[in-house]
Amino acid sequence: MRKRRRETKMATVELERLNKRFGGFTALESLDLTIADGEFLVLLGPSGCGKSTTMRLVAGLEEPTGGEIRIGGRRVNDIPARDRDLAMVFQSYALYPHMTVGENIGYPLKVRGIAKAERQAQIRAAAEKVEMGHLLTRRPAELSGGQRQRVALARAIVRTPRLFLMDEPLSNLDAKLRTVMRAELKHLQRDLATTTIYVTHDQVEAMTLADRIVILNAAKIQQQGTPQEIYDRPANTFVASFIGSPPMNLIEGTVAEGRFHHPDGGVALASAPQGPAVLGVRPEDVTLAAPGEGDFTGKVYSSELLGDCTLLNVRVGDKLVAAKVGPQDGRDMDEPVGLRLAPGALHLFDGESGARIE
């Protein structure tokens, strides 16, 4: 990778046919995943899809029901959590309230029996990385949420682990702070170049932080790829509806004779198999046309000015189709409109399986 390395601890992570059952319930099913050394991999998915379970298995906090976990090429299934050389940052970043910031950051070093002078130097370096060097003598109660979060991060980076596991580390912060911390995390990871597995259900966090995103749903990987690949070519309707804000419009209809048909409109398609299909188009690829013109007709359901654009929801049949239009293009409720879909920006999915059709 292009990233600078502070030291050379190889930490490729390989998950092979990883299974986890809780009683009769399958939380992870035959997961195959390789995370490259130095990569920032984001696990993204809805609540209950198995993200935290994957992390807990890598960390050694749960035992797999089947399959293998390798870190740095070595099987770690039977290695206890404390010997896996990884640092975890979880959403409840419990700091010791009676210790100062410096003592909190240095705690993992103290546990390892590192001498005081050496410890002080490492604490300072870690604290400076997260811009907390000036607050080393404060106690957690005297810090803001974001500052506490940064102390938790410093405590994780202080002992230069070969792998970071971060499970929704920003979820306790307010929206503004989350944005700031997101940028800081990205910088930090580029600096440290430590392999990172990061769990979130926030797609913006995933898109902005990840080298690669893995989308999980119902115990299985739905798609993996760079943020751009996943945004541009979602593998199925689940991924399509999970990435993008607002998400991609999905319109059910039928393909026949080179056209997608719907009772309230349709579009020409270059080549597509006949039969039930789902047409996908992102709100930014939908523009307004006069009523009766364009590809679809509908009635305005809502019109929201968001500052730099207007978000229109248009009722087409029994569905709402979202369109991101110009700030001046707001419409009245119930106004009839035509919708034009950008021809190069259409996605087509199988009507039954939901899988992308090439």
Ligand code: ATP
């Ligand atoms: P969230 O975003 O809500 O944290 P998640 O994707 O991290 O969700 P997991 O915590 O990995 O989800 O849980 C996956 C599934 O396994 C869930 O349906 C959960 O209820 C179940 N599960 C997790 N831990 C246990 C357990 N100890 N016993 C039984 N079921 C469990």
